[in-house]
Amino acid sequence: VNITIKPTGEEQTIDIGDVIILRNITVFKELDFAKTNFIATVSHELKTPISSIKLSLQLLEKAQTGNINEDQQQLIESIKDDSQRLLKITGELLELSQLETGNIKLNMEKSNPYEIINYAIEAVKVQAEQKQIELVTETEQNLPAIKSDSEKSAWVLINFLTNAIAYSSENSKVIVKLKNENNQVIFQVIDTGKGIDNRYKTKVFDKYFQVPGSHKSGTGLGLAISKEFIEAQNGTIGVESELGLGSTFYFKLHIG
Numbered sequence: 648v649n650i651t652i653k654p655t656g657e658e659q660t661i662d663i664g665d666v667i668i669l670r671n672i673t674v675f676k677e678l679d680f681a682k683t684n685f686i687a688t689v690s691h692e693l694k695t696p697i698s699s700i701k702l703s704l705q706l707l708e709k710a711q712t713g714n715i716n717e718d719q720q721q722l723i724e725s726i727k728d729d730s731q732r733l734l735k736i737t738g739e740l741l742e743l744s745q746l747e748t749g750n751i752k753l754n755m756e757k758s759n760p761y762e763i764i765n766y767a768i769e770a771v772k773v774q775a776e777q778k779q780i781e782l783v784t785e786t787e788q789n790l791p792a793i794k795s796d797s798e799k800s801a802w803v804l805i806n807f808l809t810n811a812i813a814y815s816s817e818n819s820k821v822i823v824k825l826k827n828e829n830n831q832v833i834f835q836v837i838d839t840g841k842g843i844d845n846r847y848k849t850k851v852f853d854k855y856f857q858v859p860g861s862h863k864s865g866t867g868l869g870l871a872i873s874k875e876f877i878e879a880q881n882g883t884i885g886v887e888s889e890l891g892l893g894s895t896f897y898f899k900l901h902i903g
């Protein structure tokens with residue numbers, strides 16, 4: 648039996664007894680696109696009120712110093728943590744939807760690697776303090792500029808640091824290292840946390856993947872987005888890890 652498959656017009660021979668299923672996927676593609684756009688709009692709309700909740704809490708804390716008892720202070724801290732988490736999730740959803748609709752725009756320019764590190768450390772300082780985690784920088788001196796979209800690279804570094812803090816125990820150390828390696832600058836975030844089993848080391852960069860049994864709430868999107876951001880800049884990303892001993896997440900970018 649000869650059948651013609653539209654719209655390609657291709658002809659195919661099938662044997663009696665074969666089962667063929669033809670499905671028009673245009674409608675699914677349209678739905679998918681609509682869904683991605685919807686996610687982008689919603690996450691964008693959510694960012695503003697969440698940021699304003701965070702700001703209001705900071706103002707409340709400042710204005711009320713001395714009038715707030717310990718229980719009330721704890722409530723404020725917990726609302727602050729929750730709004731931070733919500734901001735992280737909406738930020739990740741927004742980045743993902745932009746990646747999926749091909750809306751990623753890179754702003755590649757000569758960037759100072761030390762500035763990227765300082766910016767990222769500043770962004771996670773409070774989270775580290777809350778767990779009494781010491782952030783240590785070990786940077787080689789006089790490193791050259793790199794060719795990078797520094798906002799995207801800082802985003803990745805913040806994601807590495809947030810994870811390192813989340814998966815390490817209190818009172819531990821997280822090291823941020825910067826060095827030159829064969830005309831590339833390598834950024835490393837080293838923790839002494841729970842580590843990652845060999846079989847999950849590549850999977851952690853997949854969309855929505857979380858190591859089974861890891862208790863942290865999250866979306867499993869951070870590392871997948873990080874991979875896209877670094878590879879779009881012609882860089883490489885990876886992890887070395889030893890279960891129970893800790894992990895080193897890194898990315899390498901070319902000198903600019």
Ligand code: ADP
Binds near residue numbers: 806838851863868
């Ligand atoms: P999320 O942190 O939102 O779950 P990520 O994509 O950032 O998503 O990470 C994916 C998974 O990789 C995490 O759920 C966790 O299981 C594992 N992981 C990431 N960073 C670390 C780390 N520093 N130490 C141990 N496990 C990690």
